[in-house]
Amino acid sequence: MDDQVGIDGNYVWRFLARFAELGNAEAIVADPRRLSFADLRTGTLTLAATLREHGFRPGSAVAILAGNTPEAVMLHLALHLLGCRSVWIASAPREHQRSFLALSQIDRYVYDPVTRAETGEELAGAAGPVPVFCLGPGGLGPDLVGHRPAVDPPRPGEITDEPQSLFQTSGTTGQPKLVQHRQRLFQVLPDLAEQWLAEGRPVLRHLGVAGHWHVATQMTTLMVLSMGGTVVMLDSLDPADFLAQLERERANSTVFSPPILYALLDEPRLASTDLSSLAVVTCGGGPVAPARLAQAVDRLGPVLRIVYAMSESPGITELPVTALDPEHPERVRSVGLPYGDVQLQIRDQQGGQLPAGQAGEVWVRSVLVMDGYWGKPELTRQALVDGWLHTGDVGYRDTDGYLYLVGRSSEVIVTGVGATNVYPRPIEDRLVEHPQVRAAAVIGVPDQEYGEALHAFVVRAPGSTVTGPELRDHVATGLNDVWAPREVEFVTELPLLPSGKVDRAALRAGRRASHDAAGAAAPTGA
Numbered sequence: 001m002d003d004q005v006g007i008d009g010n011y012v013w014r015f016l017a018r019f020a021e022l023g024n025a026e027a028i029v030a031d032p033r034r035l036s037f038a039d040l041r042t043g044t045l046t047l048a049a050t051l052r053e054h055g056f057r058p059g060s061a062v063a064i065l066a067g068n069t070p071e072a073v074m075l076h077l078a079l080h081l082l083g084c085r086s087v088w089i090a091s092a093p094r095e096h097q098r099s100f101l102a103l104s105q106i107d108r109y110v111y112d113p114v115t116r117a118e119t120g121e122e123l124a125g126a127a128g129p130v131p132v133f134c135l136g137p138g139g140l141g142p143d144l145v146g147h148r149p150a151v152d153p154p155r156p157g158e159i160t161d162e163p164q165s166l167f168q169t170s171g172t173t174g175q176p177k178l179v180q181h182r183q184r185l186f187q188v189l190p191d192l193a194e195q196w197l198a199e200g201r202p203v204l205r206h207l208g209v210a211g212h213w214h215v216a217t218q219m220t221t222l223m224v225l226s227m228g229g230t231v232v233m234l235d236s237l238d239p240a241d242f243l244a245q246l247e248r249e250r251a252n253s254t255v256f257s258p259p260i261l262y263a264l265l266d267e268p269r270l271a272s273t274d275l276s277s278l279a280v281v282t283c284g285g286g287p288v289a290p291a292r293l294a295q296a297v298d299r300l301g302p303v304l305r306i307v308y309a310m311s312e313s314p315g316i317t318e319l320p321v322t323a324l325d326p327e328h329p330e331r332v333r334s335v336g337l338p339y340g341d342v343q344l345q346i347r348d349q350q351g352g353q354l355p356a357g358q359a360g361e362v363w364v365r366s367v368l369v370m371d372g373y374w375g376k377p378e379l380t381r382q383a384l385v386d387g388w389l390h391t392g393d394v395g396y397r398d399t400d401g402y403l404y405l406v407g408r409s410s411e412v413i414v415t416g417v418g419a420t421n422v423y424p425r426p427i428e429d430r431l432v433e434h435p436q437v438r439a440a441a442v443i444g445v446p447d448q449e450y451g452e453a454l455h456a457f458v459v460r461a462p463g464s465t466v467t468g469p470e471l472r473d474h475v476a477t478g479l480n481d482v483w484a485p486r487e488v489e490f491v492t493e494l495p496l497l498p499s500g501k502v503d504r505a506a507l508r509a510g511r512r513a514s515h516d517a518a519g520a521a522a523p524t525g526a
Contacts, residue, residue: 009156009157010080010081010083010156010162010163011163011186011187012044012077012080012081012163013081013156014187014190015077015190015225015226016041016044016045018037018190018226018228019037019040019044019225020037022036022037022038023036023037023038024036024037025037025228027039027225028040028070028073028230028231028233029231029249030069030070033070035070040070040225043070043071043074044074044081045078045081045153046149046153047071047075047145048077048078048081048153049149049151049153050078050144050149051078051079051082052082052149052151052154053149053150053151054131054142056079056082056084058082058159058160058161059083059084059161060082060084060107060108061084061087061104061105061107062079062084062085062086062087062106062107062108062109063087063104063106063108063110063123063127064079064110064111064213065089065097065110065119065123065213066110066112066115066135066212067114067115067116067212068209068210068211068212068233068234068235069114069115069135069235071135072211072212073231075110075135075144076212076218079163080183080186081153081154081159081163082154082159082163083159083160083161083162083163084163085164085165085166086165086166087100087101087104087106087165087166088166088167088168088212088213089168089213090168090211090213090214091119092168094119094122096168097119097123097126098126100178101123101126101127101128102128103375104166104178104375105375106127108130108133109123109124109127109131109132109133110132110133110135111124111132111133111134111139112135113135113136113138114136115235117138117139120134120139121139121140124140124141162183163182164182164183164371165180165181165185165215165218166178166179166181166374167179167181167213167214167215168213168311169311177373177374177376177379178373178374178375178376179215179312179373180370180371180372180373180374181215181370181371182371185215185219185367186218186222188368189219189222189223189226190223190226192223192340193223193224193227195340196223197227201279201280202252202253202279202280203229204223204227204230204252204253204279204280205232205250205251205253205277206221206230206231206232206251206254206255207232207234207242207245207246207251207253208220208231208233208234208254208255209234209237209242209256210255211235215314216255216284216285216309216314219314224253229253232245237260239263239266239267240267242264243264243273244269244273246273246277246278247273247275247277252277252278252279253279254278254280254281254282255281255282255283255284256282256283256285257285257496257501258283258287258288258292259494259496259502261281261283261288261292261296262292262438262439265292265296266438270299275300278301280303280305281296281300281303281304281305282305282307283296283305283306283307284306284307284308285309287335287429288306289428289429289433289440290332290333290429290432290433291429291432292432293306293321293332296321304321305320305321306319306321306335306336307319307335307339308336308403310393311370312370312383312389313342313364313368313370313389313391314368315342316335316338316339316344316362316364316391317335317336317338317339317342317403318335318337318339319334319335319336319337320336330398333404333429334398334402334403334404335395335403335405336402336403337401337402337403338401340366340367340368341366342364342365342366343364343365343366344362344363344364344403345362345364345388346358346363346395346396347360347361347363348360348361349361351385354396356396356397356398356399357397357398357399358396359394359395359396359406360395361390361392361393361394361409362391362394362395362405363388363389363390363391364388364389364391365387365388365389369384369387369389370384372384393405393407393408393409394407394408394409394412394423406423406425406426407423407424407425411423411504413442413443413452414444414451415451415453415454415482422454422482422483424441424442426479426483427440427479427483428440428441428456430474430478430483431471433478434471435461436460436464436465436466437458437459437461437464437466437471438460439458439493440456440458441457441494442454442455442456442485443455443457443504443507443508445508445511453487454483454485454486454487455485455486455489456471456485456487456488456489457489457490457491457494457507458471458488458490458491459490459491459492459493459494460490468487471485471488472485472486489511495510
């Protein structure tokens, strides 16, 4: 079969041609299975033929609930080969998943009965009167994986419908949305892989833990495969198991969010794990506290790479942290310089550009920017202006162009007699600088005197005796009294969204519930 395709054709053929070149080299490891590139190519084409036989057609909208498995990768490519719209359902709260299904206008539903049996069956009912299919045996519908099709897969040029994908946002704004990306997001990945290697970076043997429903996971997986690397798949994160897999598979790359990085840094087995294979540890999805970043450099070595990205623009800036630069100590708080073709500006509320050192909203323009929010044209018009994306993040750039984030515009806390605008990140960073603090999150809560008061949730280190007043003084000393939390609440862990970000909505809801139950707010640990 001829895998060549013109520049305006379907991007999947370029990947299949690359897989054919790589042949029997190892592509995916999903213990105990080891798949070659030839296996991945054959599996994708067979699955595409199976989908055709079951009535999947160009333009079909297909909801997918699946774990981090080889079948999820094959389904992704097979659906796009057919010109379908993939709707990736994240491990979000059930009500969000059901609302996404209703919004996305699907006509097919596929789930993995091996890794997502209970949720998959429940959402099959919520999907409405649409055909249900399974990635494996034992589910409610036909098994797409175990089937041997009687029809052929499509040929290059046969299908002209453009593939699309819809991804759930993490819901940090309180209004989760479906982000629409057309195939240009995937077309650029082989070029980014070539750029990666041209810069002298290693071919990756990547240990992945995030679900394939996440846009960053899909980008990383396809980039690694395009460069001839190997993806080692885990469907959940247990820190001890992760370290065992890292050592056994000699992985040189991984990606995770700051809370997962912190969990690994606190894992007792880290000290005895052979980390010599590691070359790149990418951390994104939220800010990394400088104190924890310094720990990571000390314990993992000069391998850290901080990235700033979002579902709407999955690749904005990057900061390789090979060592802490004594000439620029402030850059430990930076998220780096623009990535790839990204253009970045800091703008005020009227849309005017701001000079270096002045905080405003981050605007970006790139080939990676989304096409819009599916089914929400007004939100799309607000977010995309003349090709520029309003990120909703607040930050500033230094004179060398490095970007520093201070929070989201929706997270600004207006407090104090002078109605000062305060952002959570500097406070959280200062809290985590305390040697007896492992993690922290700050929210604003209603206050009769100041409008809003700062409320900090703090995870203490084992054996810690630090008190709320001590932490308040610690923040006031490093920042000032206005930025010091009024209340400090000690918790065993911070709730996380499926993306790995701190779930501030859950913190607010839990705080309101405890406040209502007590009849009045009372500082904890004070």
